[in-house]
Amino acid sequence: MVRKLPLLAILLLTCTGCYPQTATLPGVGIPARSPDGELRRLSDEEKAIIRRSVLVETPDPAFAEFRWTRFSKSPAQTEYYCGQLNAQTAPGRWVGFRPFVVTVETANGDIRSARLVELSQDRLDVAGVVSKCRENGLDAFATIEGDGKSVQNVK
Numbered sequence: 001m002v003r004k005l006p007l008l009a010i011l012l013l014t015c016t017g018c019y020p021q022t023a024t025l026p027g028v029g030i031p032a033r034s035p036d037g038e039l040r041r042l043s044d045e046e047k048a049i050i051r052r053s054v055l056v057e058t059p060d061p062a063f064a065e066f067r068w069t070r071f072s073k074s075p076a077q078t079e080y081y082c083g084q085l086n087a088q089t090a091p092g093r094w095v096g097f098r099p100f101v102v103t104v105e106t107a108n109g110d111i112r113s114a115r116l117v118e119l120s121q122d123r124l125d126v127a128g129v130v131s132k133c134r135e136n137g138l139d140a141f142a143t144i145e146g147d148g149k150s151v152q153n154v155k
Contacts, residue, residue: 039070041145046071046111050081053114054100058087067097067143075106082133082140085119096123099140101132 042050047068055061067084081104084097098120105113120126133140 038073040073042068042071042111049111050083050102050104050114053102053116054085054119055087057116057119058085059090060088060092063088065097065147067146069138069140069142070144071111073109075104075109077106079104079106080117080133080136080138081111081114082129082136082138084140084143098123099126099129099133101129101136101138101140 047066051064051066054066055064058064064085064087066086069081069083071081072079080101082099082101084099086094086097088094100119101117102114103117104111118129118132120129129140
């Protein structure tokens, strides 16, 4: 039995690279879930609805910036939406952009209400929110516009 232990240890050490490694954050955006694959920008009214639902978790909602992703042109009645928020903490320090996920209720393709599911507590611990977004075919980091400014172009 004692002779088999070194052999077993050598076998285990040679297989340490056998399993594929998975990255926690995707390198490119995952398109939002949509039956026809067509996406659209949110209207100002829809952004206001989502903004109100997310800002309940923010100590100073007057100073908050959002990064918006595209939304499905033909959503289901209840749909998930992921984006990013940068807000100040109670002492007045900026946290940095962090992802959020909300459920939205739609009528005739337009968002009518939203409810916060999860907001990352800081910009370094985003795995939980990223995972919820990915489960639903969404990517909070596929930003197409910030509050009033174009951030980057996403296909």
